[in-house]
Amino acid sequence: MEIGPIFRTFARNRTRFILIGIEVALTLAIVVNCVNMMLDMKRDRDRPTGIDEENIITIISQPFSADFKDEQYLENARRADLEMLRSLPGVRAAEAFSAIPLSGSGSSSGYKPLGSEMNTLATGRFITGIHATESLGVRLIAGRNFEPGDVNDSRSKNVIMTKAFADKLFPEGNALGKQIQGRTPEDPDTIVGIIEHMHGSWPGWTHVANVTLSPGKPGSFNRGLRYLVRTEPGHVDRLFKVVEEELLKLNNGRNVTLNTLADVKAETFMADNGVIKLLSAVIVLLVFVTSLGIVGITSFSVTERMRHIGTRRALGARRVDILRYFLTENWIITTTGLALGIGLTYGLNYALVSLLSGAKMEWTLVIGGVVGMWLLGLAAAFLPALRGARVSPAAATRTI
Amino acid sequence: MLAYQLRMAAKSLRRNPVLSILMIGAVGLGIGVSTTFVTAHYILSMDPIPEKSSVLYYVEMDNWDPNRPWNDSDPTEAPNQITYRDMAGIMKSTIPTFQGGSFKASLYIHPEAKIGRPYKALGRMCFSDFFKLFDLPFEYGGGWDRQAEKGPDPVVVLDHETNQKLFGGENSVGRQVQIEDRHFKVVGVLKPWRPLPKFYDTHNSPFAEPEDIYLPFEFGRIFEVYSAGNTSNWKRYEGDSYQAFLDSESIWIQMWVQLDSAEQKEAYMDFLNAYVHTQKAVGRMQRPMNNKLFSVKEWLKEAEAVPEMATSLVVISLLFLVVCSLNLIGILLGKFLARAPEVSVRRAMGASRASVFFQHLVECEVVGLLGGLLGIFFSTLGLKWINSIFENLFESGLDANMLAVAVALALLSGLIAGLYPAWRICSIAPAAYLKEQ
Numbered sequence: 001m002e003i004g005p006i007f008r009t010f011a012r013n014r015t016r017f018i019l020i021g022i023e024v025a026l027t028l029a030i031v032v033n034c035v036n037m038m039l040d041m042k043r044d045r046d047r048p049t050g051i052d053e054e055n056i057i058t059i060i061s062q063p064f065s066a067d068f069k070d071e072q073y074l075e076n077a078r079r080a081d082l083e084m085l086r087s088l089p090g091v092r093a094a095e096a097f098s099a100i101p102l103s104g105s106g107s108s109s110g111y112k113p114l115g116s117e118m119n120t121l122a123t124g125r126f127i128t129g130i131h132a133t134e135s136l137g138v139r140l141i142a143g144r145n146f147e148p149g150d151v152n153d154s155r156s157k158n159v160i161m162t163k164a165f166a167d168k169l170f171p172e173g174n175a176l177g178k179q180i181q182g183r184t185p186e187d188p189d190t191i192v193g194i195i196e197h198m199h200g201s202w203p204g205w206t207h208v209a210n211v212t213l214s215p216g217k218p219g220s221f222n223r224g225l226r227y228l229v230r231t232e233p234g235h236v237d238r239l240f241k242v243v244e245e246e247l248l249k250l251n252n253g254r255n256v257t258l259n260t261l262a263d264v265k266a267e268t269f270m271a272d273n274g275v276i277k278l279l280s281a282v283i284v285l286l287v288f289v290t291s292l293g294i295v296g297i298t299s300f301s302v303t304e305r306m307r308h309i310g311t312r313r314a315l316g317a318r319r320v321d322i323l324r325y326f327l328t329e330n331w332i333i334t335t336t337g338l339a340l341g342i343g344l345t346y347g348l349n350y351a352l353v354s355l356l357s358g359a360k361m362e363w364t365l366v367i368g369g370v371v372g373m374w375l376l377g378l379a380a381a382f383l384p385a386l387r388g389a390r391v392s393p394a395a396a397t398r399t400i
Numbered sequence: 401m402l403a404y405q406l407r408m409a410a411k412s413l414r415r416n417p418v419l420s421i422l423m424i425g426a427v428g429l430g431i432g433v434s435t436t437f438v439t440a441h442y443i444l445s446m447d448p449i450p451e452k453s454s455v456l457y458y459v460e461m462d463n464w465d466p467n468r469p470w471n472d473s474d475p476t477e478a479p480n481q482i483t484y485r486d487m488a489g490i491m492k493s494t495i496p497t498f499q500g501g502s503f504k505a506s507l508y509i510h511p512e513a514k515i516g517r518p519y520k521a522l523g524r525m526c527f528s529d530f531f532k533l534f535d536l537p538f539e540y541g542g543g544w545d546r547q548a549e550k551g552p553d554p555v556v557v558l559d560h561e562t563n564q565k566l567f568g569g570e571n572s573v574g575r576q577v578q579i580e581d582r583h584f585k586v587v588g589v590l591k592p593w594r595p596l597p598k599f600y601d602t603h604n605s606p607f608a609e610p611e612d613i614y615l616p617f618e619f620g621r622i623f624e625v626y627s628a629g630n631t632s633n634w635k636r637y638e639g640d641s642y643q644a645f646l647d648s649e650s651i652w653i654q655m656w657v658q659l660d661s662a663e664q665k666e667a668y669m670d671f672l673n674a675y676v677h678t679q680k681a682v683g684r685m686q687r688p689m690n691n692k693l694f695s696v697k698e699w700l701k702e703a704e705a706v707p708e709m710a711t712s713l714v715v716i717s718l719l720f721l722v723v724c725s726l727n728l729i730g731i732l733l734g735k736f737l738a739r740a741p742e743v744s745v746r747r748a749m750g751a752s753r754a755s756v757f758f759q760h761l762v763e764c765e766v767v768g769l770l771g772g773l774l775g776i777f778f779s780t781l782g783l784k785w786i787n788s789i790f791e792n793l794f795e796s797g798l799d800a801n802m803l804a805v806a807v808a809l810a811l812l813s814g815l816i817a818g819l820y821p822a823w824r825i826c827s828i829a830p831a832a833y834l835k836e837q
Contacts, residue, residue: 020730182636
């Protein structure tokens, strides 16, 4: 190996190599931090919500006919809608909800064990009916669903909650059947069912996995009525048109807005998806610029040393020796730069985390970045190095 | 002298067009990316109402649970909206120049049948001062007067788009619009108006569009409509009538006042304190006195209107520019040193070090400027792209300030990238090269 000559070359052309080293270091720091932010946002977005997102149609029925101001009329309309929806072929379940999960809009509440001195814990809260879990596609792991008695009795205080929230209220895991209260102990609620996992209305919220369902008849003239329709897998698109038509046929004194739950979720994450696009663009451009830089510098080294290469070739060095020389040189620079870059990467991450909303970094990501930059460096240096290897021994005899 | 140096620079750049394009492209890309993100951040953090931002104040009072603060992790924070009864109470004050609470509500507009089906619009329930507080620009007519609030008179102000939709954009003042089950008379039509951020109500989304229609606050009570924004409460109230809601501790109203002088502000603060004492006397507001007046700037900071990600992206884009400049240094160094024999001849014939140095620096600045121009072009494309991703938030694009920033960044990166190469070339020893020739 030509380590000795390589280092003597470094000593003579210090600046140029320092430049590439710093460039590689900075590129590593920026790229790894960008990827880290992207992954963090993707993790948030792709966390399992427990809900059968792919097979749910969300409906907002917004009445304008004054008839709906009458409570009995509203209730009849809700029952008629739900009966029709449940009768459609391809529909597994349908239920009314006070808010649409993952939509960014809903309501929250606070609960604690009955008689406890602690602060109430926050939970997303939905008012819904007996087909709630089936319509969400969430799994009930203990207790029961709501029964007609719960829904029809406006004083019913039975609730179903997620295991995540139940475990927080009752860390021993014996939440089923326990009573809970809000700020004051009057009218405590009773936990009658526990759901394995479900996300509430605000996907970015710390307590998104805390969800409580209360029985009732959600909806009003002002706020409208909201339904979730869960279809057999793959029937969403087909049912979309049918549902809209049938609803308006049933009652034309309202507007209906249909969405797939997948679209609702995408809308909620619109800003995050946008930022992910921006970060990707920055990464692509940066990798491009840095590769050009490496190509440029290696080209210079080659051009400058045409005569030296010719001499070496004349003295018996093979093409592959020349190629290896330049690649080794490049590899040493890249590696030195990367060593510096690892420090910079953590420095930048520290700055972003402590000053702004950044995400902590996994060391595996840094390793991935280092390997990627090694490959990038070699690839970028390869063509100019190949040009060097093609220099004929006769070049040594020519003046430049 | 400068003209000569510029001519030399142009000559040098033409001699190796590929290299020149690479250099200018590198600077251009760096300036393009950094200007795009700096501008995006600048747009997000702009003063939405520069002519009045120093005299408008957002009002907060602490009506929260005596046993638990509004924000567990920062007990000094007061609830971020106010109750109906407190709004009614403090609006009795005559101290502010203009004042008023408001909230957004979702309301049905029933257009004439030939125009279309009824549709939900966002309305702002507000007082006549609202238009004066925030200087809303009118295309036709104007706001309503205080007298209209007593009735309340069924009057409405439409935004530009709603007027387009309902009346084809013509002067609709005096015409009727059915909202919910009542007919309203149009008294004003706004010009297109989009304060960024939507400072007067940052809840839900600080960059949302303003509302479609503006109605006297009292119609909230008549329609029994709740806030389409956030409503928070800590205390259960009896009954589910609208009146019970109005009398409750629910917070849902954004309250703004205009206080033109320091004395006025002080007097108003005293008034608020006195008001809270009257409430304490009747058993409400048992938490420590915590009245707040936020200026527009303070309020936007408190409401965290500018997403932190925007700042992170500015940091990253400036580092990107540094990488591009490093590239430029590398290329310039190679280019200049290749010219050593030529420079040696010039030095031998009497050119001073300084003149060689400056000549090369001028060349670097020419590269920087050309790159800057290319960068400005790139960043208009970049901003268009970002604008399409984020639903027209960045429509305003580059302004004079941001153009100046782009040019300054370009000159700066040209200068920084050029210093070392220019110094290297002016400090070579001519003799060595002359001998070789």
